Amino acid sequence: MKIGILGTRGVPNxxxxxxxxxxxxxxxxxxxxxxxxxxxxxxxxxxxxxYNGVNIIHCYDPEDKIGTPGQFIYDLNCIIDSRKRxxxxxxxLGYTSSTIWHRLLPSKTILITNMDGLEWKRSKYxxxxxxxxxxAEKLAVKSSDYLIADSIGIQSYxxxxxxxxxxxxxxxxxxxxxxxxxxLTEYNVTAYNYNMLIARLEPxxxxxxxxxxxxxxxxxxxxxxxxxxxVNTFGMxxxxxxxxxxxxxxVGGIYNLEKLNxxxxxSNLYFHGHSVGGxxxxxxxxxxxxxxxxxxxNDFNKSILGSHAFYFNTSKDVKxxxxxxxxxxxxxxxxxxxxxxxxxxxxxxxxxxxxDFFYECKEKDSISN
Numbered sequence: 001m002k003i004g005i006l007g008t009r010g011v012p013n014x015x016x017x018x019x020x021x022x023x024x025x026x027x028x029x030x031x032x033x034x035x036x037x038x039x040x041x042x043x044x045x046x047x048x049x050x051y052n053g054v055n056i057i058h059c060y061d062p063e064d065k066i067g068t069p070g071q072f073i074y075d076l077n078c079i080i081d082s083r084k085r086x087x088x089x090x091x092x093l094g095y096t097s098s099t100i101w102h103r104l105l106p107s108k109t110i111l112i113t114n115m116d117g118l119e120w121k122r123s124k125y126x127x128x129x130x131x132x133x134x135x136a137e138k139l140a141v142k143s144s145d146y147l148i149a150d151s152i153g154i155q156s157y158x159x160x161x162x163x164x165x166x167x168x169x170x171x172x173x174x175x176x177x178x179x180x181x182x183x184l185t186e187y188n189v190t191a192y193n194y195n196m197l198i199a200r201l202e203p204x205x206x207x208x209x210x211x212x213x214x215x216x217x218x219x220x221x222x223x224x225x226x227x228x229x230x231v232n233t234f235g236m237x238x239x240x241x242x243x244x245x246x247x248x249x250x251v252g253g254i255y256n257l258e259k260l261n262x263x264x265x266x267s268n269l270y271f272h273g274h275s276v277g278g279x280x281x282x283x284x285x286x287x288x289x290x291x292x293x294x295x296x297x298n299d300f301n302k303s304i305l306g307s308h309a310f311y312f313n314t315s316k317d318v319k320x321x322x323x324x325x326x327x328x329x330x331x332x333x334x335x336x337x338x339x340x341x342x343x344x345x346x347x348x349x350x351x352x353x354x355x356d357f358f359y360e361c362k363e364k365d366s367i368s369n
Contacts, residue, residue, distance in 0.1 A: 002035045004085060006078045007093035010040025011051055014255055017281035018093040026054040028351040039078040057081060071097040079104050089358055095140035102143035110365050113144040115154060117276050146361050153300050167357050172350035173284035175341050176261040183262035192327055194222040195269040198282045201227045201235035206273030206296050211242050213318020220247050228253040264289035268327045284345050287337035292327040308336040
């Protein structure tokens with residue numbers, strides 16, 4: 001098949017979860033002898049026309065000049081380009097800034113959309129923006145030939161809200177089993193004597209609640225915050241609020257998977273505050289890195305972690321775990337999470353599920369036509 005992937009900043013990953021998936025899945029498609037194209041922002045640091053056998057299409061992206069509206073223009077440019085490619089399948093990752101252009105999508109191409117999380121629930125957005133995102137979600141459901149939900153919660157929501165079926169395929173990860181304690185030197189921490197979180201610094205990720213708990217705690221071990229803190233007002237607010245707590249370190253974004261895996265592996269507690277969305281990539285990566293996870297108490301996280309993690313609702317809960325919970329006493333939880341990756345969430349399993357679903361969609365399309 002000839003397959004296009006749009007909706008990301010591009011590959012190799014320099015941004016986030018969808019980009020990481022696009023990188024792994026496109027390489028998998030190429031290795032399985034499909035012709036695959038990934039749309040990249042023209043601002044992406046990788047400027048070559050192919051990457052590990054994957055064709056790269058760079059499209060003009062003015063986000064650095066005009067802010068958020070630039071995302072809409074970038075998606076429009078990708079969609080316009082897709083009209084001349086004669087793709088069998090176009091995989092759309094997310095819908096936030098693309099579905100308003102849905103009428104321009106190539107009519108003879110099968111459109112499969114990964115519906116991402118409940119974007120309109122994100123508290124960083126104003127009421128008008130949340131209203132637009134609900135509308136964009138509706139357009140994505142209406143304009144797509146097939147839908148993918150990356151969590152049971154999202155699948156259930158789509159069924160109840162739109163009375164429509166979606167295919168559940170989670171995100172993926174690989175077991176990390178080659179730790180290097182020397183990787184900690186860069187961050188001036190020692191094994192199992194620090195706690196951490198990795199997240200975009202946004203309100204719905206409960207970072208303030210977590211850091212309030214850290215500040216309240218009588219335990220003064222280092223707490224590492226991984227995420228860009230200088231790109232939005234909330235990130236700057238958090239850094240300013242906790243500037244007097246020497247044990248709370250904002251280290252910025254880290255996109256080297258080896259460094260992240262080692263930080264997670266050698267941490268005492270890994271806090272996962274995400275409360276909106278599907279199968280969050282950083283959660284699976286924490287499981288695969290043998291982290292002891294303390295997650296926000298919600299259905300999305302519980303559907304993945306079950307009884308193999310601790311949970312928090314309030315800063316007092318966070319304080320309690322920082323003071324009382326030690327990784328060395330919870331090896332069963334750590335190993336159960338680790339083993340779940342190979343059982344349910346390895347990239348080989350996830351990539352195969354996507355490709356099998358593509359075959360299924362292609363077959364249905366050929367029968368109906």
